[in-house]
């Protein structure tokens with residue numbers, strides 16, 4: 001079994017702590033768990049956690065990426081096949097259900113399973129037995145089921161894209177993992193956790209401007225996106241990570257959002273002319289870029305995608321060039 005630390009869930013969010021408390025209470029039963037959350041929120045990590053906390057911890061944990069599996073292979077992969085069942089079936093092969101026997105089966109992206117396979121899946125879950133493709137006998141399987149979905153399955157049920165009987169079978173204990181943008185208190189904690197993991201010997205940290213940008217960014221790819229970005233930064237950085245070191249989507253998200261917020265006045269005051277609104281926005285954008293770059297004009301120009309001379313001209317135009325550099 002892997003050491004606890006390599007699987008631990010890092011968080012200071014009350015919402016995620018509540019999720020951990022919820023799964024702690026059901027981990028030692030055989031209850032089916034449905035993990036719901038956007039990509040990268042930690043569904044697989046939670047599946048690992050539940051398995052490890054369960055009495056089946058020393059039995060197999062079999063993970064199935066259903067979205068990656070071609071539909072015509074789904075059945076033989078899940079339930080196995082007998083030799084000669086189809087052209088490429090050169091030998092008997094146990095399915096993933098059989099491999100997970102006495103352990104845990106994690107069906108990831110259950111929302112991607114096409115309706116015909118849903119029927120067969122339900123039958124196996126209800127009867128606790130599988131029949132291999134081309135086989136003639138039922139094989140008993142004892143698995144604890146964990147499923148994960150990127151979308152609200154109830155909506156798929158309403159649209160007839162997901163069978164309601166299968167939904168009720170897997171939804172015994174639904175667990176929703178919130179997106180990272182709804183628990184921003186985890187962003188810097190996770191970022192330093194990953195820096196420590198990917199560059200344990202480097203004393204890396206983020207500048208205040210870089211931290212602000214990371215806190216403001218929406219992280220559509222959630223913890224996975226944060227982990228990947230931090231891994232790159234850990235490789236290439238040596239000391240303090242600056243705003244300009246962050247990928248453009250993270251730093252520009254900051255500049256644009258800050259500017260829009262700062263310009264709420266422009267947006268609500270309809271007495272301003274077009275050129276006044278533009279000037280106000282530009283002034284705020286320049287100001288914000290300078291603040292984020294700790295006053296360094298080259299870095300501010302880079303963050304805005306301007307040449308240094310254009311930045312100077314604009315600062316002059318808006319009366320922001322008083323301190324020179």
Ligand SMILES: Nc1ncnc2c1ncn2[C@@H]1O[C@H](COP(=O)(O)OP(=O)(O)O)[C@@H](O)[C@H]1O
Nearest residue numbers: 009010011039040041042043044045223224227
């Ligand atoms: N709270 C967390 N603490 C530490 N690592 C996390 C956390 N949440 C997610 N991760 C890591 O982020 C990556 C993506 O998580 P994963 O469980 O694969 O997400 P999902 O299955 O929801 O797409 C993995 O490397 C995972 O270990």
Ligand SMILES: [Mg+2]
Nearest residue numbers: 040043044108
């Ligand atoms: Mg996943």
